[in-house]
Amino acid sequence: MQASHLDEPRMNILYDERLDGPLPPVDKAAVLAELRARLPELEVLHEPEALKPYECDGLSAYRVTPMLVVLPRRVEEVQEILRLCHERRVPVVARGAGTGLSGGALPLERGILLVMSRFNRILEINPEGRYARVQPGVRNLAISQAAAPYGLYYAPDPSSQIACTIGGNVAENAGGVHCLKYGLTVHNLLKVEILTIEGERLVLGADALDAPGFDLLALFTGSEGMLGVVTEVTVKLLPKPEVARVLMASFDDVEKAGRAVADIIAAGIVPGGLEMMDNLSIRAAEDFIHAGYPVEAEAILLCELDGVESDVEDDCRRVEAVLKQAGATEVRLARDEAERARFWAGRKNAFPAVGRISPDYYCMDGTIPRRELARVLAGIARLGAEYGLRVANVFHAGDGNMHPLILYDANKPGELERTEELGGKILELCVAVGGTITGEHGVGREKINQMCVQFGPDELTAFHAVKAAFDPEGLLNPGKNIPTLHRCAEFGRMHVHRGQLPFPELERF
Amino acid sequence: MTAADEATELLLAQVRAALADGRPLRIEGSGSKAFLGRPVEGEPLDARAPRGIVRYDPTELVVTVRAGTPLAELEAALDAAGQMLPFEPPHFGPGATVGGMIATGLSGPRRPWSGAVRDFVLGCRVITGLGTHVRFGGEVMKNVAGYDVSRLMAGSFGCLGLITEVSLKVLPKPRARRSLLLEMSLPQALARLAEWGRQPLPISAASHDGRYLRLRLEGGEGSVSAAAARFGGEPLDDGYWEALRELRLPFFLDPRPLWRLSLPPNTPPLELPGEQLVDWGGAQRWLKTEADAENVRAAAAAVGGHAVCWTPGRTDSPFHPLTPVALRYHRQLKARLDPRGIFNPGRMYAQF
Numbered sequence: 001m002q003a004s005h006l007d008e009p010r011m012n013i014l015y016d017e018r019l020d021g022p023l024p025p026v027d028k029a030a031v032l033a034e035l036r037a038r039l040p041e042l043e044v045l046h047e048p049e050a051l052k053p054y055e056c057d058g059l060s061a062y063r064v065t066p067m068l069v070v071l072p073r074r075v076e077e078v079q080e081i082l083r084l085c086h087e088r089r090v091p092v093v094a095r096g097a098g099t100g101l102s103g104g105a106l107p108l109e110r111g112i113l114l115v116m117s118r119f120n121r122i123l124e125i126n127p128e129g130r131y132a133r134v135q136p137g138v139r140n141l142a143i144s145q146a147a148a149p150y151g152l153y154y155a156p157d158p159s160s161q162i163a164c165t166i167g168g169n170v171a172e173n174a175g176g177v178h179c180l181k182y183g184l185t186v187h188n189l190l191k192v193e194i195l196t197i198e199g200e201r202l203v204l205g206a207d208a209l210d211a212p213g214f215d216l217l218a219l220f221t222g223s224e225g226m227l228g229v230v231t232e233v234t235v236k237l238l239p240k241p242e243v244a245r246v247l248m249a250s251f252d253d254v255e256k257a258g259r260a261v262a263d264i265i266a267a268g269i270v271p272g273g274l275e276m277m278d279n280l281s282i283r284a285a286e287d288f289i290h291a292g293y294p295v296e297a298e299a300i301l302l303c304e305l306d307g308v309e310s311d312v313e314d315d316c317r318r319v320e321a322v323l324k325q326a327g328a329t330e331v332r333l334a335r336d337e338a339e340r341a342r343f344w345a346g347r348k349n350a351f352p353a354v355g356r357i358s359p360d361y362y363c364m365d366g367t368i369p370r371r372e373l374a375r376v377l378a379g380i381a382r383l384g385a386e387y388g389l390r391v392a393n394v395f396h397a398g399d400g401n402m403h404p405l406i407l408y409d410a411n412k413p414g415e416l417e418r419t420e421e422l423g424g425k426i427l428e429l430c431v432a433v434g435g436t437i438t439g440e441h442g443v444g445r446e447k448i449n450q451m452c453v454q455f456g457p458d459e460l461t462a463f464h465a466v467k468a469a470f471d472p473e474g475l476l477n478p479g480k481n482i483p484t485l486h487r488c489a490e491f492g493r494m495h496v497h498r499g500q501l502p503f504p505e506l507e508r509f
Numbered sequence: 510m511t512a513a514d515e516a517t518e519l520l521l522a523q524v525r526a527a528l529a530d531g532r533p534l535r536i537e538g539s540g541s542k543a544f545l546g547r548p549v550e551g552e553p554l555d556a557r558a559p560r561g562i563v564r565y566d567p568t569e570l571v572v573t574v575r576a577g578t579p580l581a582e583l584e585a586a587l588d589a590a591g592q593m594l595p596f597e598p599p600h601f602g603p604g605a606t607v608g609g610m611i612a613t614g615l616s617g618p619r620r621p622w623s624g625a626v627r628d629f630v631l632g633c634r635v636i637t638g639l640g641t642h643v644r645f646g647g648e649v650m651k652n653v654a655g656y657d658v659s660r661l662m663a664g665s666f667g668c669l670g671l672i673t674e675v676s677l678k679v680l681p682k683p684r685a686r687r688s689l690l691l692e693m694s695l696p697q698a699l700a701r702l703a704e705w706g707r708q709p710l711p712i713s714a715a716s717h718d719g720r721y722l723r724l725r726l727e728g729g730e731g732s733v734s735a736a737a738a739r740f741g742g743e744p745l746d747d748g749y750w751e752a753l754r755e756l757r758l759p760f761f762l763d764p765r766p767l768w769r770l771s772l773p774p775n776t777p778p779l780e781l782p783g784e785q786l787v788d789w790g791g792a793q794r795w796l797k798t799e800a801d802a803e804n805v806r807a808a809a810a811a812v813g814g815h816a817v818c819w820t821p822g823r824t825d826s827p828f829h830p831l832t833p834v835a836l837r838y839h840r841q842l843k844a845r846l847d848p849r850g851i852f853n854p855g856r857m858y859a860q861f
Contacts, residue, residue, distance in 0.1 A: 128703040128775045151707050173653045180570075180650060186657065187628050200834050207813035208771040209621060209792045212829035213839055213857070214669070215614070218627050218660035222653045242709045262568035268591055268681035308709055310731025367649040369569055399650035400569075439651035447654070454654050458641035465639070465845035466656045469838065482655060 013062050013445050015108055019487040020479040024089040026110045028067050031090055035070065038084060042077050045069040054113050057095065058160070059103040059446055061416065066093070066107030073118045075195070075231050082229065083199035085112060091478050092197075094225040096137060096168030099160040101363060102444030104172060104224045104480055111478070114229065116167050122146050123232070129207075130237045131190055136167025136230040140174075143235060152237035155182035158440070159348065167230040173222030175440035177273045177347075180398035181306075184440070186221040188236050194220065194228035197471045202228065219466070224442055225477040227470040241306035244272060245316050246340045249328040250297035254278060257299035258373035260326035261397045264303065267322050269315050273304035274398030278377070281350050281392040281405070288353035291346030292339075294330060301328075301397065302347055350394045351405065358390070358407035362419050366430030367401045367439035379429045380404055387422040389415075401439035402430070428453050443481045451481075452488035460485060513575055516558035517642070517673050523554060524671060524851070525640045533854050536667040538577070539604030542613045544821045546666055546828065546856045556608055559673055564648070567592055571631060571648050573676040576608030583607055592679045595623035599754045608672050614664025617754035618714035618725070621774065621789045623680075627663035634674040635662060638847030648676045667853040668861065669846050683713070683727035685734075688749060691722045691742035695778050695787065698722040702790045703775045710736050714750050715790040718760065725750055753788060756795075760786045763797040766823045768805050770794040772814035779808050806830070828857055836860060 017023060032046055045051055046068050055063040072078050085092045091111035098105055107113045119135035122142065126132070127150035132143050140161040144153040157176035158164055164174065169185045170192055182188070191205040205217035220227055251257040257276055264271065277285065279298050286293040293300060301323070305315045316333060323331045334340035346353075354361050368376050377393060384391040390407040404426055408419040427437040427450045437443070437450040451460070463482045467474070483491075510518070527534050533551035537543070560577035567590040574583050580600055587593055597617025598610045611633070616625045632646025635658070646652055646659035662672055693701070698717045705712060711728030723745055726733045752758050761767065765783060772779075774791035783798025796816075798805065802824040809816040815829035831839060836858070843850070843861040854861065 127707055129773055130703075130706050173657070175651055183624065183628065184651065186660070187624055196834075196838075202834050202838060203832075206771070206815065207773040208815065209774075209789065210614075210625065210664075210771050212815045212817075213831050213835060214665050214842065215627055215661055215663060216835075216838070218657055218663070222657055226656075239707050239709045265570060265681075266568045268684065270680060308711065308728065308732035308735070310735065311711075311729030314729050314731060367647075367651045369566075369571070369648060371566060371569060396651070401649075401651045434647065435649050436647050436652040436654050438654050439649070440653060442653050443655070451654060456643075458637075458639070459643045459645065459655070461639060462637055462641070462643055462645075462658065462846065463655050466658065466842070469841040469845040 013103065013448075014064060015479045019484065019490055021474070021484055023091055023108065023110050023478060026067065026088075026090050031084075031088060031112070032068060034084060034088070035068070035081070039077055039080055042081075043071040045071070054095070054098070054107060054115070057098040057103060057105040058101045059106070059444065062103050062106055062445065064107045064109055066113035067110055069113045069115060071115045071118055078114070078229060078231060079195055079199040079201075081112070081114060082195055082197055085475055086198050089473060089475065091475050093477050094171070094229045096165035096171075097139070097163050099164040100168060100172060100442065100444060101365070102438065102442040102446040104442050104444035104477070106445050108478065116229070117165065119167070119231070125150065127152060131234050132237055133232065133234045134166055136170070136233060137165050140164050140166055140169055147237050151240055153240050154235050155188050155238050156185050159351070166233050166235065170221055170230050170233055171223065171225050172440070172442040175401065177275060177396060179396070179401075180274065181270050181272050182238070186218055189217060189221060189233065190236055191234040192217055192220060192230055193232040194230055196228050197473075197476050201231075205234070207234065222442070224444065224481040226467055226481050227476065241272070243309045243312050244304055244306035244340070245312055246302055246304045246334045246343050247316065247319055247323065248332045248334070248343050249301045249303070249323040250294040250330040251299045251301070251327065252297065252329055253327070254299045254377050255374040256327040257301050258370065258397075260301060260323055260328065261370055263322045263326050264319055267318055269305070269319060271303050271319070271398060272306035273302065274396070275302045275347050276300070276395040276397040277347065277350060278393040280390065281354065281394050284353040284357050284392060285346040285350050288356055289342075289346045289349050291342045293346050297329070302343055347394065350392075354392050354405045354407065359409040359411065362406040362408065362423055364404045364406065364423050364426055365401070365438050365441040366427050366435055367399070368430050368433050368435035370397065370400045372433040372435070373397075376402070376429060376433060380426055383422055383425050383429070387418050389419060389422055396439070399439070400435065424450055445480055448480070448483045448487070449491045451483045452491045457485055457488070460488065513559045513561055516577075520554070520556065520559065520671065520673065521636050521642050524636050527552065527851050528638070528640050528849055531849050531851065533851050536612075536671055536853055538606035538609040539602055541600060541602030541605040542609050542615070545613060545819065547825070547859065549853050549856050551851075551854065554671070556671060557606060562586055563674060565590075569648075570650075570679055571676055572679055573648055573674065574607050575674050576606065576611070576672045578607045580605040580607055580610055587679055591682055593682045594629065594677065595680045596620055596626050596629060597754055598626060599756070601755065607675060611663050611672055611675055612665065612667045618716065618750050618788055621792050622713050625663070627660040629678045630659045630663050630675060631678055632676040633659045633662055633672055636671040636673060638670060638849060638852060642673070646676065650678060666856045668843060668857055670852060685730045686725065686727045686747060687733050687737050688723065688725045688745035688747050689737060689740055689742040690745040691724065691740060692720065693722050695719060699775055699777070699791050706790070712736075712790075716753055717787040719785070723749060758786070760784065760795065760797070765797040765799050766818060766820035768796040768798060769817045769819055770796055770805075770809045770814060771817075772809060772812055776812045776814065779812070781805060781808050825859065831858065
């Protein structure tokens with residue numbers, strides 16, 4: 001998607017010293033000279049054309065040319081870079097593969113971009129201990145591929161798993177479609193080694209199942225590069241399920257599909273994956289992939305059951321009965337592996353499929369309590385009509401994580417701005433029903449304003465206290481994840497018109 | 510305002526008063542786990558008044574409960590809906606509270622397969638050392654907004670704030686369960702567990718007492734029967750696992766000091782004097798020994814683990830000492846979140 005009018009005096013996504021706090025003055029030439037003197041082997045990019053490829057991550061509407069890009073190959077180099085940044089007060093933004101969707105690796109004009117992708121070695125696959133020890137630039141999928149000969153795999157599978165790195169997964173606490181049963185990144189880590197902004201090595205977690213002291217591993221996971229830089233990761237490996245079967249159910253009403261999800265859980269079944277798509281997504285996916293989806297359905301549910309064969313067969317029968325009872329107009333069990341793959345292909349390609357029916361789309365990432373699904377979908381439809389924009393919905397129904405896709409055309413003046421505003425409203429609706437503004441993509445820079453909706457000044461103050469314990473000068477990834485109180489005050493002034501909160505009809509909790 | 514809200518407000522007022530005077534507080538529940546860690550010099554603060562389940566919708570797999578709620582009451586409510594706390598928290602006394610369960614972060618025999626307390630924490634409300642009552646996380650499974658302070662609270666022994674409410678992910682109880690007793694040596698058992706761990710088998714607990722491997726199988730009828738048939742051995746009463754979790758087995762009557770060793774699961778038997786009882790498929794080992802703290806810790810650390818002394822009064826640092834760098838960041842975190850140092854000072858380590 002293309003950015004336009006980004007320099008308007010609005011609540012800018014790019015770093016704004018007025019709202020996000022002053023950044024230290026930095027002398028590019030001096031920093032470059034010192035880096036070269038201290039680390040003669042280090043690859044440093046500093047010419048404008050060399051810096052260009054690094055000006056954004058997966059949130060490509062927002063771009064900033066970094067001052068310098070460094071591509072270290074050894075932990076000692078990273079350590080020296082951080083020491084230098086700490087001594088000279090240079091902001092530093094860590095980056096893996098740059099696939100993040102919330103601008104967590106958006107560079108700073110006056111900062112160093114620390115690219116960790118050269119750290120791409122798998123150090124150890126230990127089948128007896130069921131763990132893998134890897135460098136942070138190893139791709140998510142590469143771990144499962146390396147573990148496959150032992151019948152093991154790494155469970156979290158974000159949609160970008162072919163490209164995204166494990167270091168980035170740790171920074172974002174990445175999820176995927178199997179979280180209800182297998183958890184997020186935080187549930188699948190044993191140990192993470194980091195470097196602090198002062199260049200000190202710190203080990204979080206252990207080779208054992210717990211470590212002495214506070215659970216800093218849990219705190220660090222999902223901290224978006226604000227507390228330290230990941231240099232090594234030990235992940236748990238799980239035995240591959242014996243079988244996986246998938247059922248597809250069609251519904252003539254979204255609410256019925258939502259209730260069916262609750263009924264499956266109430267029956268004591270925890271599916272490996274449970275995904276919902278609405279009519280617009282079904283049509284887009286079917287048109288693109290020919291997965292055999294029912295294009296007339298208002299919603300479909302894909303329910304994957306995995307485990308030991310006899311249990312899975314048993315669960316398939318139960319789920320089929322529950323779905324029919326809940327009013328499914330059709331329930332199909334994938335007959336073979338090929339059909340199962342086809343059913344999933346439609347869902348996994350929902351984003352590019354939607355990309356074919358619209359010049360641009362904007363992917364949202366809120367989570368809601370499942371019981372609120374019908375109300376939230378109705379709210380999204382109402383907001384979409386209000387803003388004159390179409391919204392396609394795909395939903396990790398098992399864990400309540402929604403990905404509304406707003407369809408827009410960046411070439412139409414003002415449409416990106418309307419899209420951003422609609423996106424913000426959708427996230428606020430998620431908060432209003434007791435959910436969150438980000439389920440798995442992170443806050444980064446993208447949702448920095450909506451953080452002010454989800455958290456009050458007291459919570460934000462506590463978050464800043466956590467940050468200050470690790471990086472009191474705020475040199476690691478400044479401006480991301482946690483907004484300043486000043487930004488929130490400004491956002492509140494612009495946002496609450498005539499003392500009216502958005503969605504006054506909803507109970508606040 | 511409900512009685513629970515009033516009780517919470519009262520706790521907040523007590524904390525603010527203590528903050529104003531810089532008076533340290535010793536947070537107390539029923540005292541069931543008070544023997545763990547170091548003694549705290551501070552004014553007792555009974556945290557049990559805010560109690561009761563706030564919200565529980567079994568189809569969401571989430572329960573929100575006030576910290577003073579007796580754990581037994583929470584478990585009974587989940588049980589009635591066919592659900593459970595998968596991490597099997599130990600009680601160590603009839604009055605054990607939800608707050609104490611979170612603060613101590615202890616998990617039972619299912620832990621290696623299900624995850625620990627912190628893995629099921631979705632959100633919490635905390636009275637902070639800044640005199641505020643704040644909410645972290647939420648009631649949804651996937652939530653990456655802000656730092657994950659909720660999970661940090663699990664196992665922090667009240668040193669970072671006073672937990673008043675917590676939201677937990679819960680799971681349906683397994684449809685089938687069976688326990689087995691198999692005679693084999695510890696090295697043999699560890700080798701078998703490593704091999705079985707690479708296969709999709711429904712093992713949910715594994716303990717070894719030096720002579721017998723005890724296994725629990727949980728899952729669907731089909732997988733549990735098939736695994737039981739494959740493993741053979743003698744049937745075992747399921748009550749064993751509760752006795753193990755609550756440290757009520759005869760092993761724990763031994764008068765020597767009790768240590769908990771947390772080790773990589775496939776670590777060979779450690780050469781330490783005394784008796785050992787293995788839980789968590791090898792990852793948690795109970796040791797009854799007269800050996801010096803130094804020796805026990807060194808043996809655990811040498812294999813990538815750590816050791817905690819569970820018998821009070823035996824060592825000034827029952828928890829495994831932190832590395833200098835880790836200690837520094839612990840102190841900085843404590844100083845930022847509890848700048849006046851009023852919450853359970855010294856409970857985990859003398860330095861904070």
